[in-house]
Amino acid sequence: MTTLKIVSVVGARPNFMKIAPFIRAVEDWNKNDGVRIDHRLVHTGQHYDDNMSRAFFEALVIPEADINLGIGSGTHAEQVGQTMIAFEKVVRQFQPDWIVVVGDVNATCACSITAKKERVRLAHIEAGLRSGDMDMPEEINRLVTDRLSDLLFTPDRLSNDNLRREGVSEERIKFVGNIMIDTLEVQREKAKILSVAEIVSGNLKEGQDSKMNVLRGEKYSLLTLHRPSNVDDPQTFGEIVDLLTNELARDMPLLWTIHPRTEKQLKTFGLWIKVVSVDNVLALNPLGYHELLRLNMGATVVLTDSGGLQEECCVLGTPCLTLRRNTERPVTLQEHGGASILVGNDRDQIRRAYYKILQGGRTPSRPELWDGRTAPRIVEALVQKSSLG
Structure with a gap:
């Protein structure tokens, strides 16, 4: 043989x-x-x-x-x-x-x-x-x-x-x-049965437990952020944090799964206290695959600079704001039938796209193969x- x-x-x-x-x-x-x-x-x-x-x-x-x-x-x-x-x-x-x-x-x-x-x-x-x-x-x-x-x-x-x-x-x-979608399809049912509340309560950063009362039902936004273009410049990162905490978090709870590098920059730039002190922002530890997939399934909107989440949002139909100037995955963008809008890290552009994308609802799209x-x-x-x- x-x-x-x-x-x-x-x-x-x-x-x-x-x-x-x-x-x-x-x-x-x-x-x-x-x-x-x-x-x-x-x-x-x-x-x-x-x-x-x-x-x-x-x-x-x-x-x-x-x-x-x-x-x-x-x-x-x-x-x-x-x-x-x-x-x-x-x-x-x-x-x-x-x-x-x-x-x-x-x-x-x-x-x-x-x-x-x-x-x-x-x-x-x-x-x-x-x-x-x-x-x-x-x-x-x-x-x-x-x-x-x-x-x-x-x-x-x-x-x-x-x-x-x-x-x-x-x-x-x-x-x-x-091939990412192979994994999503195999793991989808296992993720689906997880409880959003249990995922959040089990992964809250220290001192965040009192915020669980703001998570009612399943209306929430989901955020991941880690790229240098977003978190390495104090002015850029500060403006993003201002928008998230002062405006977007007013609409609905914001679940922020925080990358260790992002947490380091938040603390370095003096932004950490601002994030954890806002009632409607729930700071989470990095999540496992199934937990993050479950939050994506139920999110009203996802804000991310992750390529993999763009792809998942496309198939799940979750409205997605991609916090980057460009993407290597254009098939996930709305102009190609996907669920994502490129917004970069400009505060005004993010704000406009956020309110626009909320009007569209969930529209799953499955590219060829x-x-x-x-x-x-x-x-x-x-x-x-x-x-x-």
């Missing part, structure tokens, strides 16, 4: 939701006769919180990584360099036929470079996304990874067009749909490409 050796790589939380369906699809493939896949999962350990990393693996039923490189935090250069050094040893030991990377974190870029230096075929899940913003480290990671990849698995046809404009040959482009079957298409394509040489 022919055996195909594959190493897949995860580095940080955005990768976990994308690798879980791939692993399930590999397991399902191996139940059939024919080519067997010998799969090894490598976790670079880039995630800032090892406990949260472990919690996501358990929640999404991802088997424990075969190898954890333990890279940890650091500058972009430190993470990329240390990952390349450690991953090179893994590649030389296992000698895979394919290396599969997902998303756009530093581990994605580092392992892509290592794959090509070791002359191993490379496949990129979530290829072709482009924001056009070279100030984003993720954009650099995307460009490098796609340039090096032998197979580019794209989530939408706009991504196909991006790759064609960059001169990528048709035989390298494989439109398979959005966002059907929960992306991972099996990827596995089949890898086996087929291998048999063709």
